[in-house]
Structures are given as C-alpha cells and as structure tokens.
Amino acid sequence: MNLIYYFFGTRCQAVPERLFVPGSGQGNSLSKTGALVAVLATVLASAAVPFAVAGELEGVRATSFRAGSSDVDRHRSSRETPTVTAIRRASPSVVNLHGQKTLRNSAASHAGAVGDVAKQVNGMGTGVVIDSRGYVVTNYHVVEDVYEINVTLHNGETTRADLVTSDPSSDLAVVKLRGSGPFETIPQGHSDDLMIGESVIAIGNAFGYVHTSTVGIISALHRDIPVNETQSYHDLIQTSAGINPGNSGGPLLNIDGEIIGINVAVRVGAQQIAFAIPIDQVLETVNDMVTRHNDRRFVIGLRGTSDRAGGLRVVDLNDGGSAQQGGLKPGDRVLKVQDRSVKTPLQYALSVLDATPGQKLRMEFDRDGEVYETFVATLPNSGSTSDPTASLAWQVIGVAVRPASDSFTRRMNSQLSTSYRGGLVITDVRSGSAADEQGIQVGDVLLGIHSWQTSNLSDLAGILEHPEIQSGPNAKFYVVRRDKTLYGHMQLASQTGTSRR
Missing domain, CATH: 2.40.10.120 (Thrombin, subunit H)
Known part of the structure; x- marks a missing residue:
C-alpha cells in the first residue's frame, strides 16, 4: 500500500x-x-555559480570597475x-x-x-x-x-x-x-x-x-x-x-x-x-476563523461582503446590535475601522481583531456618495452560541476549548504515570472571567474540574450540567502548561444568575 x-x-x-x-x-x-x-537532503548543482556583485550590494555601488553604465544596465x-x-x-x-x-x-x-x-x-x-x-x-x-x-x-x-x-x-x-x-x-x-x-x-x-x-x-x-x-x-x-x-x-x-x-x-x-x-480558499477560511474568534469575545452585529467600489458593503445588521445603534444601515460601505482601511470581509475581521469587549471603534462609511463617521461598541459576548457546551464553557468558566490531540494524551500518561483519557486545549479566554482571574492562558490544556476529568467535550458538558457546578462553586481545576501540571481554584459563574464579567 x-x-x-x-x-x-x-x-x-x-x-x-x-x-x-x-x-x-x-x-x-x-x-x-x-x-x-x-x-x-543533499542538493547538488549541475554547475558552479560564482558569487558576484551586481549593481548594489549592502549599499555599495559597483561603479569603480564598470566600463560603462549602458553595459552594466544591459547586463x-x-x-x-x-x-x-x-x-x-x-x-x-x-x-x-x-x-x-x-x-x-x-x-x-x-x-x-x-x-x-x-x-x-x-x-x-x-x-x-x-x-x-x-x-x-x-x-x-x-x-x-x-x-x-x-x-x-x-x-x-x-x-x-x-x-x-x-x-x-x-x-x-x-x-x-x-x-x-x-x-x-x-x-x-x-x-x-x-x-x-x-x-x-x-x-x-x-x-x-x-x-x-x-x-x-x-x-x-x-x-x-x-x-x-x-x-x-x-x-x-x-x-x-x-x-x-x-x-x-x-x-x-x-x-x-x-x-x-x-x-x-x-x-x-x-x-x-x-x-x-x-489562496482564495485560504482567505475565505481564515476570514471564517477570525470572525468566529471575534464573535466569541464580543458582538458588533454586522455582516458584509466585498464591494467593487471599495469598502465592505453592509449586508445585514443584528436588530438592536451596536452597529445598528451606531447608525449603520444595509447598503452602507464601511471604508475604515479605527485607522485601518477595509476592502474585504477578512480585512474587516482583522481590523477588529485587537479590539476588547466594551471598546468603542471608530468607523468611517460611505452612504450615497457621502462619507460619515460613527462609533460602534464591541458588546461583551454573553456566551450565546449554537453549541450548548461551548456556550456554558464560555459563560461559566470563560474559555473556548477544543479536544487535545491523542499524542498529547499518550505523552501525559507516560510522563505522569496516569490514565488520562484526554484533555481540552484552551483556545480563547474571556476577559474578566473566572479563568482569566486565575491566569489560565491560551494553549493550556484543561485536564479536570473537581474530581472529574475533562477528557472531551461530552465530559465537560456533563460537569457543567452537574448540580454542584450549576450553583457556581469554588472549583479546583487542573491544567497542563508546557509539560507542567498546575492546579488552582476558581469561583465559577452561577448558571442561575448573570455571567461573570
């Protein structure tokens, strides 16, 4: 085979x-x-290529040995x-x-x-x-x-x-x-x-x-x-x-x-x-990746597409969203976010990538040939998402996660002589959340909460739905960071009240 x-x-x-x-x-x-x-890999050249100075090299012009500028230019x-x-x-x-x-x-x-x-x-x-x-x-x-x-x-x-x-x-x-x-x-x-x-x-x-x-x-x-x-x-x-x-x-x-x-x-x-x-496939995928990353952190409520005239053509706005509150309407063309020009959906997604929840962003947009300015707030994400487990993790703990690779699990079991079934890689941390306050970082791997392992998303769902967790306890957690196992205690947000900020 x-x-x-x-x-x-x-x-x-x-x-x-x-x-x-x-x-x-x-x-x-x-x-x-x-x-x-x-x-x-051994690279063999079919013929030796001598080192030579051509034109300028490190700011030194090859003028002292050329017969005539026209000959050098042709060469x-x-x-x-x-x-x-x-x-x-x-x-x-x-x-x-x-x-x-x-x-x-x-x-x-x-x-x-x-x-x-x-x-x-x-x-x-x-x-x-x-x-x-x-x-x-x-x-x-x-x-x-x-x-x-x-x-x-x-x-x-x-x-x-x-x-x-x-x-x-x-x-x-x-x-x-x-x-x-x-x-x-x-x-x-x-x-x-x-x-x-x-x-x-x-x-x-x-x-x-x-x-x-x-x-x-x-x-x-x-x-x-x-x-x-x-x-x-x-x-x-x-x-x-x-x-x-x-x-x-x-x-x-x-x-x-x-x-x-x-x-x-x-x-x-x-x-x-x-x-x-x-590259067209790459840029489309990267735009989706960055947009999802932004949506996990804050909500602006604006969707758009590229416009031949330049800028991002607003296609849809969330009712009551900050973009709508800022005066934007479908058909407007967003030209700048802060001081960054916007021409494509990816450029728009990248322009707000450094923003923080609650920040007001300056937007410059065109409407019927007239250029206007407005300020749009990045509303903190309440954790609403189509995935209930991801929503709970974002609301209660303040993290976005994905399953760790099998190689990580095998390595941890070998080094620690344990029988972990897996872990969850932290891909994002919500500012002001329980995870953020305890210093959990992107790249950490969550191994467990209380006495339960977080080996996969199903495990995490069961833990977050447990009555002891729903009341918002002071929970012990275990993470791996650069092959070191760390633990701490964090006050989880109660699911019956408002989420932590």
Whole structure:
C-alpha cells in the first residue's frame, strides 16, 4: 500500500497514499502510530555559480570597475528576470517558524528504542504576513502542540509568535508576531484564474534553510488528496516547484510575486509533485476563523461582503446590535475601522481583531456618495452560541476549548504515570472571567474540574450540567502548561444568575 508521510523534523507517520506534509506538525494524524525515520537532503548543482556583485550590494555601488553604465544596465537587465523581481517583492513578508514539541515514539525499534518513549522533536515551517500588525497565516500542523513558536524574519531578526486561532480540518492557523511592527504584508493574488503551465515560485524554511526559493510550473489544478480516514485536502494546486520539510505554510507565488497558494504537501518518492491550498480558499477560511474568534469575545452585529467600489458593503445588521445603534444601515460601505482601511470581509475581521469587549471603534462609511463617521461598541459576548457546551464553557468558566490531540494524551500518561483519557486545549479566554482571574492562558490544556476529568467535550458538558457546578462553586481545576501540571481554584459563574464579567 502507498503511504502518506507527515513530517515534523525527522519524525514521520505512515497513513494511506504516499504523501507527506512538509511542515513541523502532524495535524489530525497524530492519533495514528508513527514511525521514526531520518531524512537527509543533499542538493547538488549541475554547475558552479560564482558569487558576484551586481549593481548594489549592502549599499555599495559597483561603479569603480564598470566600463560603462549602458553595459552594466544591459547586463543587469538580463539577470534581473521576472523571477528575481517576484522573489524580491514577496520575501520580506515571509517568516520562518521554529519550535519544539514532545512526540511519543511507539514504533522506533529500528532506531534502537525499546517500548514507548517521549522525544523532543525540532520542528520547522513557514508563514506569510497578511496584516502589518504581525498577523501570519501558516499551516495548523506547523504550530500544533508547539509551546514556543520562534520566528526568524526576512532581515535575520528573531522574535516569537502566539497562536491566535486555528482550524485543524482545513490545516490552517493564524499566529501573531511579537513586536510593534509594522511588518510588510504579502502581495495578494487570486487562484480562480490560474493556468496550467504558468510559472510559480515557492519560498520557505526548507530543511531549516531559511528563505529557500524554488521555481516550477502549475502542473494541475483541482486535486483532491486523501490524508487519512477522516481528513483530506480538496481542490489543491499541483506544482513542480521544489517543496521540502519546512516549506509548509509558505507561499506559492505567481510570476508577479503575488501569493496564489499556501504550500502544504509533497508526494514522497516522486519528483516535482507538490501541492498548495489555493489562496482564495485560504482567505475565505481564515476570514471564517477570525470572525468566529471575534464573535466569541464580543458582538458588533454586522455582516458584509466585498464591494467593487471599495469598502465592505453592509449586508445585514443584528436588530438592536451596536452597529445598528451606531447608525449603520444595509447598503452602507464601511471604508475604515479605527485607522485601518477595509476592502474585504477578512480585512474587516482583522481590523477588529485587537479590539476588547466594551471598546468603542471608530468607523468611517460611505452612504450615497457621502462619507460619515460613527462609533460602534464591541458588546461583551454573553456566551450565546449554537453549541450548548461551548456556550456554558464560555459563560461559566470563560474559555473556548477544543479536544487535545491523542499524542498529547499518550505523552501525559507516560510522563505522569496516569490514565488520562484526554484533555481540552484552551483556545480563547474571556476577559474578566473566572479563568482569566486565575491566569489560565491560551494553549493550556484543561485536564479536570473537581474530581472529574475533562477528557472531551461530552465530559465537560456533563460537569457543567452537574448540580454542584450549576450553583457556581469554588472549583479546583487542573491544567497542563508546557509539560507542567498546575492546579488552582476558581469561583465559577452561577448558571442561575448573570455571567461573570
């Protein structure tokens, strides 16, 4: 049977189809038993390429040795191809991601291991800056279970990033760079008009070699790639550009230097068969991710769509919502939020991402050719949601959660000699909530409340519906943070009264 390999450093895992994801994580496949393999890539050039000075280098002009400016200009023009220009245009907005995660190796007998062992694995991946404040899109499997996301910028500076929101099913995540910025953003292209045979460029952290650039063509479009029994990629771009472990989350560019896809996988054992998620699909998914993240924290009550004339066309308003109270009407075009221009739903979602519940946002909008200004409040979210468990968790504890991966459960049981069935990863913390007051952080894993385990969402639902919890007790909780088990006590909000603020 063919195999798909997911790579995290030198760790890989076998599942049907022979494909691997060239990033630092394993996505939803962590529940499968993996095999440890060593990967070594040796790049051989067919001809030596000498180092040379062309035009300007580090601010030093090559004027002292040129015979004539016209000769140099002709020489430079023949070397500065569209590929060179495209890479130069996009590179400043590409970041290289590094981190560590602990993986259990249950099938490493060929590597000399006996039984189950925990192993610290170095991971690597790539991301692209989509907002000048430092918001970066990458693959979910690059940052999954990584405790500290270390970042190398284009200029060689290093910083860290924090996970903002993620969607494992689409294998996408958004992280935010630490630092004031502004950061250069990736030029945006489209993937609805791609042509088979057109030139493309990949930039990424290939095998840890930061900002590695490779070229190829679009080999095919609309590829559906199965990963395992529960996950698959749909409508991918197939390319011949060289993609390796560490390229995951990096950009696939057109010849104009615009991003047209996010590199995600290659076919193991084949040459020049790689895949990227189309950028139109990426931006739509990221917009949904950021919007859900915002909706968990506060309510504005505005939905809109892109408008050819520019701005975000208001399509619908919640009755009594803050956007309606601020005077907005369907058909208005939102032009700015605070000092940030808005042209698409994603730009609108990103423009309010830094807002806090209760904050008043300045909005500039167009109505019938006249520009107006209003202030719209971000009303605190009461926890209303279509998922009763998520609603209770947000109201009573003040957290949004998702199930932890199976690899985390196995690792915790091995390290602590326990029999935990699982845990819930904290993806968001409501300001002023019981969780916030006790210092619970995004990325912590909730293991239990009182004497009950929170191994999955069903467990959490049963706990929150228990009479002892509904009265709003002082509850003992257990969390894991960077492989350390912590506990504390928090005063839960009573479900019979108003929620905590």
